[in-house]
Amino acid sequence: MDIQTIIPARRAAVAFVFVTVLIDILSFGIIIPVLPHLIERLGGGGIAKAALWVGLFGTLFATIQFICSPIQGALSDRFGRRLVILLSNLGIGIDFLFMALVNTVPLLLIGRFFSGAFAASFTTANAYIADITPPHKRAASYGLLGSAFGIGFIIGPALGGFLGHIDMRLPFFAAALLALANFCYGLFILPESLPVERRSKRFDWSHANPFGAVMLLRRYPSVFGLASVVFMSNLAHYVLQSVFVLYADYRYGWGAQKVGYTLALTGACNALVQAWLVRKLVPALGERRTVRLGLTFGALGFGLMAFAASWPVFLCAIPLLxxxxxxxxxxxxxxxxRVDPHEQGRLQGAISSLSSLAGIFGPALFTQIFAAAIAGHAALHLPGAPFLLASLLLGLGAWIAWRVTRKLPLHVRHEHDGAAVVEPG
Structure with a gap:
């Protein structure tokens, strides 16, 4: 029986996918406070050498996700979502257990390699939501998944810091336990969302690589345009991960405690918007207007951060972000x-690859701009220059989104016969 005809089962499946994404984010958030210190302890040579290793870890993780996201997406189109999600959870759990036990930096790097490969489950989670959710409810469901990121980044680093204070290996064991528990839960609870008749007939390697996946986007002009906006949005987001701590310390003299409180506030606001406000605004405004509105708010938020002379003004940018x-x-x-049902996995793989590509270049781009902006010989002393660039990226993204969606309908709804019907906009 088709899962879309069983409302309680669909709700249970959405809940499981939400928990899957939340546990993925929690498991990675838990190790954020301790991974650099563990690298420093295992590698020796002090903070400077550890910083080089940490940069290598970040680049490797993003690169592997860039490669593996379309592979996971294509596999889920061919063999179903359930198998790929479960294997991803199992692989992450075993990998965290491996990293908890190794005693050299190269072995830890190997563990991080496999983390990047298995952690592309968000790709399949997005495709799963597309399978089981009517078009007019997808924005709300994706908002729910987005709120998992906010919740995960509130709880994960705090829990990791607490556990790491007891023992530096303990957060890795906790992350492994979470992932493996979710695998066991899903093994008995999670139904398949993609019926056999809707699956791809074969696994095609030409479609399961990042460049082949981008060619899928090229076949849908509006999708390709929106994918470029996704890339710019993800690139802009890396300014927070790359220079936020350095910027707050340089400009406002914040220590780790204030930074932690600010990140928790940011995560809480983001979770509220994605879990509640998306569900309220999209039916009223339509997806097209909501996209432009969100990007505009983000551009204003980063612009305010760039020129905030005092920390209270800086905090006012958080609700905008x-x-x-x-x-x-x-x-x-x-x-x-706008993509055929049997290509949803490949679509999400292509989108995830673009996000990972932003992760390859983003950190170096923003840290170099920040270093140049505060250098003593800089022509213009502007510590907020990285945030200004992020603001410009989102502003450009809002303009592109307007260009590629201006002829699209505002809403899509399902009639009783199951056919998608567009409303004039």
């Missing part, structure tokens, strides 16, 4: 409306 969260779920919904 949280409203940026309106854009992501609405873009996902718009994109999934």
């Amino acid at each position: 949280a409203l940026w969260g309106l854009a992501g779920p609405s873009m996902q919904a718009l994109i999934t409306h």
Whole structure:
């Protein structure tokens, strides 16, 4: 029986996918506070040498996700979502256990390699939501998944810091336990969302690589345009991961405690927007308008951060950045409306590859701009220059989103016969 005809089963499946994404984010958030210190302890040579290793770890992780995301997506199109999600959870759990036990930096790097390969489960989770959710409800469902990121980044680093204070290996064991527990839960609970008749007939390696996946996007002009906006949005987001701590210390003299409180506030605001506000605004405004509104708020938030002379003004930018969260779920919904059902996995793999590509270049781009902006010989002393670039990226993204969606309908709804019908916009 088709899963879409069973409302309770569909709700249970959405809940499981939400928990899967939340546990993925929790498991990675838990190790954030301790991974650099563990690298420093295992590698020796002090902070400077550890910093080089940490940079290598980050680049490797993003590169592997860039390669593996379309592979996971294509595998889920061919063999179903359930198998890929479960194997991803199992692989992550075993990998975290491996990293908890190794005693050299190269072995830890190997563990991080496999983390990047298995952690592409968000690709399949997005495809799963597209399978089981009517088009007019997808933005709200993607908003729910987005809120898992906010919740995960509130709880994960705090829990990891607490456990790491007891023992530096303990967060890795906790992450492994979470992932393996989720695998066991899903093994008995999670139904398949993609019927056999809707699956791809074969696994095609030409479609399961990042460049072949991009060619899929080229076949859908509006999707290709929105995918470029996804790339710019993800690139802009790396300014927070790359220079936020350095910027807050340089400009406002913040220590780790204030930074932690600020990140927790940011995560809480983001979770509220994606879990509640998306569900309220999208039906009223439509996905197309909501995308532009979210990107505009994000551009304003980063612009305010760039020129905030005092920390209270800087904090005022956080609600604006949280409203940026309106854009992501609405873009996902718009994109999934325009791609055939049997290609949803490949689509999400292509989108995830673009996000990973941003992770390869983003950290170096923003840290170099920050270093140049505060250098003594800089022509213009502007510590907020990285945030200004992020603001410009989102502003450009809002303009592209307007260009590629201006002829699209505002809403898509399902009639009783199951056919998708567009409303004039």
